[in-house]
Amino acid sequence: MELRQLRYFVTLAEVGSVSRAAVILNVAQPAISRQIRLLEEELAVSLFYRTGRGMELTEAGHLLMAHAPDVLLGLKKIEKEIGELRGIADGQVVLGIPPTEGHFLVPPLVRRLRAQHPGLALKVIEAFSGHVNEWLVGGRLDVAVFYKLANMQQLITDELLTEGLYLIGKGGLPTDDTPIGLDEIQSMELILPSRSHGLRHLVEHAATQRDLRLNVTLEADALLTIKALVEAGEGRTILPYPSVHREMEAGRLTARPIRREDLSRTLLLVTTRHHPLSLASRVVVREMRLLVRDLVRSGGWPGAVI
Known part of the structure; x- marks a missing residue:
């Protein structure tokens, strides 16, 4: 019994049609029919009834189908483990x-x-x-x-x-690379995620440690929404650099570093x-x-x- 014959058999048993199995396996229909015939000759039983509706399993076919998928799965696992021994990652x-x-x-x-x-x-x-x-x-x-x-x-x-975090504002504002402290930020209108979000928790915890109260005027959990609101001039936000680098390069947003000792x-x-x-x-x-x-x-x- 060849591995190829077993794969053809399982696919044909699942779809019940030589033409559909040929499409899935990307082989010609006669090749599938020939391998199934060779498999039946080797086992000395018929595995399928050929009907006008397609291919239906015989009793022997059902018996083989009860074991064949597990055999193929086991072989696939062996191939994977051997591939890992050879340093092949897939x-x-x-x-x-x-x-x-x-x-x-x-x-x-x-x-x-x-x-x-x-x-x-x-x-x-x-x-x-x-x-x-x-x-x-x-x-x-x-x-x-x-x-x-x-x-x-x-x-x-x-x-x-x-990583340090940045105070993000709309484009067109004067560029200032001087780090800013949370004490200067607390009076600004901020757009931040809700309190269930890790970033909001981090920012508020840092503010509480310094006995500061942030002025959060809008909440939005979607990053794209937050950036769109800031672009529109509805407030500022606090984000890491990767989340705004494209908008900064396009001049749509500005970023000023927050003091690392205040927030990182x-x-x-x-x-x-x-x-x-x-x-x-x-x-x-x-x-x-x-x-x-x-x-x-x-x-x-x-x-x-x-």
Whole structure:
């Protein structure tokens, strides 16, 4: 019995039509019919009834179908494990990342992975820091990038960088690179996420430590909405550099650094102890580390230090 024959058999059993199986397998119909005939000759039984409605399994066909998918799955697992021994990273890796960093980090990460590991498929899920712990432990994510939280149990963390935050205003304002303190910001009309958002919690905690009360006049949890409101002159906001770099280059927004001793945060690369990392996941972890290091050292991430 050949592996190819088993794959053809399972596909044909699932769709019930040689023509549809040929499309799925991307082979000619006679090739499928010939391999099924050889398989039947080897087993000395008929596996299908040929009817006007298509192909239907015989009793022997049902018996083979009860085991064949597990056999194929087991062989695929063996191929994957042997590939890992040879250093070949393939399969899907699910990466969780906040939207403020996703559009900045994911495109160059994808370019690196495609160039060096073409068999690796990356799935990206936008995830706020508050959800990541649960999603990692539950297996929804393989790897995550998010900001340091108080509760980091059951997680394996690697500090990527510490970044300062910026006071963001509409375009056309005079450029000022002098760091500003929270005491100067407290009287400004601010547009911030709701209190369930990690960034809002960080900003308000820093203000409370200095006995300051921020003037939050608008709340919006969508990053695009916050930036649109600031562009329209409805207030200012506090964001990291990656979330506004395109708008700054286009002159639609301005950014002034906030004093690091007043406000900063640590970006982490996180996995969980609950699930061992595949070779593909380890590759994503390594490439993300290298990407962040290169961005910081080249000046491509202003306000950040390794």
